[in-house]
Amino acid sequence: MPRALATKAKIESSALKLFAEKGVDQTTTRDIAAGAGISEGAIYRHFEGKDAMVHELFSANYLRLAGEIDELQGRETGLRRKLAAMVGAFCVLFEEDPDMFRFLLLVQHGQLQKMPADARTPVRVLRDVIEDAVQRGEIPAQDPDVANALVFGIVLQPALFKVYGQIDAPMTALSERLTEACWLALSGAAD
Amino acid sequence: MPRALATKAKIESSALKLFAEKGVDQTTTRDIAAGAGISEGAIYRHFEGKDAMVHELFSANYLRLAGEIDELQGRETGLRRKLAAMVGAFCVLFEEDPDMFRFLLLVQHGQLQKMPADARTPVRVLRDVIEDAVQRGEIPAQDPDVANALVFGIVLQPALFKVYGQIDAPMTALSERLTEACWLALSGAAD
Amino acid sequence: MPRALATKAKIESSALKLFAEKGVDQTTTRDIAAGAGISEGAIYRHFEGKDAMVHELFSANYLRLAGEIDELQGRETGLRRKLAAMVGAFCVLFEEDPDMFRFLLLVQHGQLQKMPADARTPVRVLRDVIEDAVQRGEIPAQDPDVANALVFGIVLQPALFKVYGQIDAPMTALSERLTEACWLALSGAAD
């Protein structure tokens, strides 16, 4: 790995960790530099500024997550199995890098609006899957945005509770339970 | 209303609105004072400081919400009807003051840990209802924290989507749909 | 004098002095605050920022100078006497506040372009006087901008030489000599 990329990676790692711990605004560029073992000024060779760094970090991870979920979902047929694949992937990824998810959850409020309208986000991926299932008659016709919200809520809120320490079990242990809840929420629509 | 209370109310209202719009850290005491039509210094007659103000605002609204939900739930019998009452109340309250909910969602990350361990929060209220339903045999035995998370996710995520503009319908129109999804998620547990 | 105005005046005085001494870029806000006997932060209650402060200082003094010269010129009749009045005033003002002139000369490069196109600057005042004299037949027809430049050069360059220490005599002692040179430069045009 070239030196420049190695440094950028160190900065990203330090920043992600601190952002997840203390929040973006409570994390100073000084903290980030200290965590990365470099000088403050060096940050600005790799990022335009703190805001740009947050956005870059959010955007890259958010879209990568969407890509991975999309990839796995594409290998399955039928909504039930697609849900299982996606929820399972989310749970595994969450356990592998909880800081990243904590970061994503924390900054989404400010960052989502900055995403280009046509970006392939997790929200979009799931929406497409749901609309497809409706068209195939797998689940009743229903407002796709509301359906989307239900699935997101069912998956993200347990993750948040874990972050807050209100749930002890690892996310991977909840995978099937969450999948089932998603399936019921979608198939039981009374619309 | 005495003059002092009126001023405090103006400050709270201004702060809540700005916090919901821009986040706590992006809102300055100057902004709050300007929004309330008072001087910056006057804030400190009514609050110990900005942090205390955020906490007071969060705590009061969070506990009031818990109280109202608890009150309504207590009037009903049976999990299904209790859920309907609580979800319905949430939806109505959300439509009445979306800024307050946006504020609660935004700052919960930092505030939840500052709540006294025995505080009667919405999380506790719901947990008690669920545990009660399990004991009565209305729903299968299951991890109450996970069950809690599912219900919270099903209700809060659509509210978040509304805040982000991803859902157009008013929350009150989704009340029954969300109640049904909660019911299915709890009663369909395979634990 | 109200407190706020007194502080602003102290800042202006400190800044002008330092700008004249070391130049704008070599003068820090810390220097200015120290010179004014206030904290650095206090500057920003009175000025939007350093750039705005420089512009405000330039603009106010430059236009005031124009006003004073215009006023004096207006009391005289005939180009010769108008020139004498303006040059004399410039010399007196220069001796009274050399820092201000040094400041004006130093920053004009960057500030002139920021002046509104219709501002009544010293350049405009003099130009009007010259054009009037041409129309009255007091001096030969000539390019008014070039004529303007000649007069400005004849007056400002000695002031600059004084600032650099290349001239010892006070400007007031040169008043008549400069007036005569201006008159000759304008009346001897071979255009």
Add this chain to the structure above:
Amino acid sequence: MPRALATKAKIESSALKLFAEKGVDQTTTRDIAAGAGISEGAIYRHFEGKDAMVHELFSANYLRLAGEIDELQGRETGLRRKLAAMVGAFCVLFEEDPDMFRFLLLVQHGQLQKMPADARTPVRVLRDVIEDAVQRGEIPAQDPDVANALVFGIVLQPALFKVYGQIDAPMTALSERLTEACWLALSGAAD
């Protein structure tokens, strides 16, 4: 041209242009390197630092200008013809490289004091010419520094006005007009 000299020339050219455009302090070494198409570090192979570079650039061009003017003046006899030669040369040189003159005018405030006391500057060249003319009885006895300032002002101010866009005509077109004004200013002295 050897490679090293070529690089140094590129740096000088880039720097001069940027200094004239934005001023020394607003020009970063990064800008200069980018303009020269080299790396930032390479600058320090050819100059001790930015300050040294500014000084070198000023000094070299200032003295070269003095030399050229001196050379031309030396070929003529009589103040009138000497003035014509020097003013004419200045105008031609200005049109050939206005950036250089803008640079000289801009940085003279800080650089003049750093010149060795015995340096043969344009100011000295002209002063000698004037003193000689006084001794020969071509013009009345007068303070040579003031006389010097008058000539400098008459020549430089139109150049400045051109830089600011207040004069459209090329300097070369003004050559005779300026020469005549200088002559009148010197010969009409009432001292």
Add this chain to the structure above:
DNA sequence: CATGAATGAGTTTTCATTCAT
């Protein structure tokens, strides 16, 4: 000789909080 990443001291600016009026 050249590169460009890294440094670190320094800059402007912000802002919660205090306090004289």
Add this chain to the structure above:
DNA sequence: AATGAATGAAAACTCATTCAT
């Protein structure tokens, strides 16, 4: 109680210069 000027600590960011490659 209220005002708003002042504070001072800390923030993000800049940039001339150095140095390993």
